[in-house]
């Protein structure tokens with residue numbers, strides 16, 4: 330039986346009727362057509378589906394949409410404002426923090442959740458924040474450089 | 485893969501949740517963070533008809549310390565909140581350190597400590613440190629509640645001592661013994677996002693003369709459930725711990741461990757790890773105990 334939930338996604342409120350077996354990731358992608366968060370491993374291992382829920386990075390493939398009822402969700406689509414990229418997005422472009430781009434939305438949301446709470450993290454804190462985000466392309470060095478550039482104000 | 489169908493139940497009180505669980509029996513599962521449950525449901529390893537959400541019950545995510553009662557960790561307190569909790573750091577730092585060794589930020593923000601214990605796999609990282617701290621689980625049921633020592637909680641892989649309609653509402657961690665220290669050592673192949681090939685928690689309390697007043701050793705992935713290494717403890721208790729005694733104790737732990745071979749590690753490798761981690765852990769717990777003063 331479908332249940333009605335309210336989600337605030339990137340500042341906009343949505344009323345949705347969802348089947349309890351739908352994950353937050355599926356609802357974001359299939360109902361709201363926000364396809365930035367990726368469905369990859371679908372079991373919490375890769376971080377490609379990372380979104381921010383009430384200020385915390387979570388794997389949206391492990392959250393039932395009904396469990397997200399009333400929560401504030403941020404996805405990669407909400408970062409650019411008035412056609413201008415978020416500093417983290419700028420930095421990933423400038424410092425080559427992405428290649429194929431599949432991991433990038435999750436990677437950036439993990440980094441954003443960290444910087445929102447702790448604008449001047451140490452390198453270890455950055456590594457901890459993105460330890461659950463797998464990247465098959467970059468080797469991580471340029472991802473770290475991109476995030477550090479934002480921390481150092483050199484985005 | 486998508487989740488199979490189920491009915492999502494949202495009790496408002498623990499009592500109501502216990503009643504639902506008792507009513508639907510094996511067809512129902514309690515849902516905390518879902519990080520163990522949902523992947524298992526996606527792969528159809530289990531297909532419960534009812535999920536009883538704890539999220540709809542208010543105020544279960546606390547981490548609270550009171551001198552008389554010790555540390556209390558509510559059923560919905562997450563691994564990440566334990567990792568970041570100042571009171572955990574002050575009272576039982578080993579619990580925060582253990583949480584740091586588990587999963588990833590985006591999983592720790594969902595996963596609960598109680599879920600890790602109730603899931604009851606041999607590799608549950610929170611089990612050994614809670615066992616050496618002498619934790620108890622507060623269990624509610626439609627009838628009378630009870631306080632269950634974590635010691636007797638694990639009955640087999642995925643099997644707990646919870647009866648019909650029983651839910652863990654909080655984990656109670658008594659005050660650590662005076663002049664004691666605890667550590668958890670987790671051996672993994674990768675630095676992050678990896679299950680323990682072996683995990684060892686050790687607690688040592690020293691007396692005024694520096695001898696071992698009390699000691700506890702608990703192991704993950706060393707048997708079908710998390711276990712205490714009681715014979716190894718016996719070797720050390722009441723003695724002044726030196727290298728020879730440490731070697732004797734770790735040999736005893738190696739003997740009482742019952743690890744299995746899996747794709748991740750062979751039985752003989754795990755046995756070697758038991759010895760190494762126990763002696764290393766005891767040495768580290770002792771230096772913490774010495775530094776603890778009090």
Ligand SMILES: Cc1cc2nc3c(=O)[nH]c(=O)nc-3n(C[C@H](O)[C@H](O)[C@H](O)COP(=O)(O)OP(=O)(O)OC[C@H]3O[C@@H](n4cnc5c(N)ncnc54)[C@H](O)[C@@H]3O)c2cc1C
Nearest residue numbers: 373514516517518519520521586587596599600602609652
């Ligand atoms: C990518 C990834 C990495 C992981 N890494 C680790 C790791 O390093 N170490 C480790 O030990 N684990 C790890 N896990 C496993 C898991 O995250 C933990 O075991 C977690 O703590 C489970 O808590 P949960 O709240 O998500 O439990 P859930 O999935 O909600 O529940 C787990 C089980 O316990 C039962 N249950 C939950 N709460 C209660 C309660 N209060 N009373 C009675 N029954 C209850 C449920 O019915 C279910 O059977 C990992 C998981 C993933 C997906």
Ligand code: FES
Nearest residue numbers: 369371376378390
């Ligand atoms: S798709 Fe969610 S963690 Fe991989």
Ligand code: FES
Nearest residue numbers: 428429464465466
């Ligand atoms: S850029 Fe391809 S997976 Fe990271």
